[in-house]
Amino acid sequence: MTTLQITGLAGNRRDIARETLDSFAANLEGSLLYPEDEGFNEAIAGWNGMIKKRPSCVVRPRTTQAVMQTVEFVRDNELELSIKGGGHNIAGLALSDGGITLDMADMRMVQVDAGARLVRVGPGCTLGDVDKATQAYGLATTLGFVSATGVAGLTLGGGFGYLTRRFGWTVDDLEEAEIVTADGRVRRTSRQADEDLFWAIRGGGGNFGVVTEFVFRLHEVGPQVTGGLIAWPASEAEAVLGLYRRTAESAPRELTTVVLRRNAPPAPWLPESAHGTPIIVVVVCHSGDLEQAERDLAPIRSHGRPLADLIQVKNYVDQQSLLDATQPKGMHYYWKSEFLPGLSDELFATYNAQFADMKAPANQIVLFQVDGALKEHPEDDGAVGNRDAAFACVIQSMWAPDSPAGEANRQWVRTAWEQVKRYSTGGNYVNFQTADEADERTLESYRGNYARLAAIKAKYDPGNLFRVNRNIRP
């Protein structure tokens, strides 16, 4: 009898007969992939090439029924399960090493109800899938900045993007979710049904079950917005940061601004003479009236002599993929994040100091503006919390898999983070945590909401079946 060694819930290896797996698969509305099967390697390829986990097999459900069967199968056989949405999580939380990975890629439907201003989204969808479908009606919900990111993981960790200032965290627009819990039941959660579970999944990650459908509220957005980026040599950093702060503080909710410093990539939109030199970049998205946008952006666009100004009227969908090329799949990535309550002179001095002698080609520190609508909700409206944040700061490093620069890059990120952390609200974004971050960081993500999350985890998943995530201890 052939057996497969599969990681068990206790971290042990369990022998499971191939026959047992085959008969489970025979009744499944979906497929089961073994390592030798075509499509297996693609199914386990995540965005961060640093992740080397290799599941024993991959289940690809097509229906909620198949998800229920899988949850029952792993629970009854005490096997470790991971859930893959878009596979973008930097810590590799989509994959179980030696266990079973539930890959939601075949549940990728998007259904827009323009009249009701709602969209139903399958758990295998990317942000681009949803933006394209909703923008056909001039509608959108708040999603992130890189279109290949999975809607599922982004939403379950809270979610933010260019529309956060107008509409709040992504989960503030979550109306309903269908979820298969550890007991194998399907529940439709909302503010009216299984409210505690709904509260928990609005930020608490994949700790509570497998989400098989999300329903989001939609808003009129675009289809045309004013967006793009503008770059100057870093010799302008102090002036640009001051201008950035003034713009951000006075900006209407329709305008979201992002600032970052790094060395210039060899991009065709930058003059060749600037390639590899230190630059400062402001990224904007203005989803309001086009003439108003021109007025709001004039101070930024008329500052000094930019190396490039790519700000223009464009489709919102194009703005949503503006940064895609900067985040290629398979490179090695290491990040740290903190939420900031505001931008002080001291923070800017610390920020600039990190670049004094920074040679790495792709290291950067990004400040995303998020304040606005999220502050109109109480801190405990959903597990996501962090409603005291005005900016999300993410310190990022990227290098090629064969580059020897990995450890130096990671060290640069850690050092910069130690400095920037002094200006934090005390919270950080759970979706930006790397594999080496300890449980203490998860606690810091949820702060006052953690105890309630733990109680809900104990109610819906007392055996901690859903553990390949930033784990909430039941």
Ligand SMILES: Cc1cc2nc3c(=O)[nH]c(=O)nc-3n(C[C@H](O)[C@H](O)[C@H](O)COP(=O)(O)OP(=O)(O)OC[C@H]3O[C@@H](n4cnc5c(N)ncnc54)[C@H](O)[C@@H]3O)c2cc1C
């Ligand atoms: C290039 C890049 C840009 C990003 N930009 C943004 C941004 O602008 N805004 C933002 O908010 N975040 C952003 N993120 C962070 C992003 O939200 C997280 O990486 C998130 O985990 C990605 O979701 P995913 O579905 O692709 O993740 P996966 O790696 O597939 O899964 C991540 C986690 O979600 C859980 N999960 C996935 N699907 C389900 C499901 N159906 N049911 C239950 N649990 C599930 C998994 O258990 C796992 O723990 C970005 C990430 C990257 C890599």
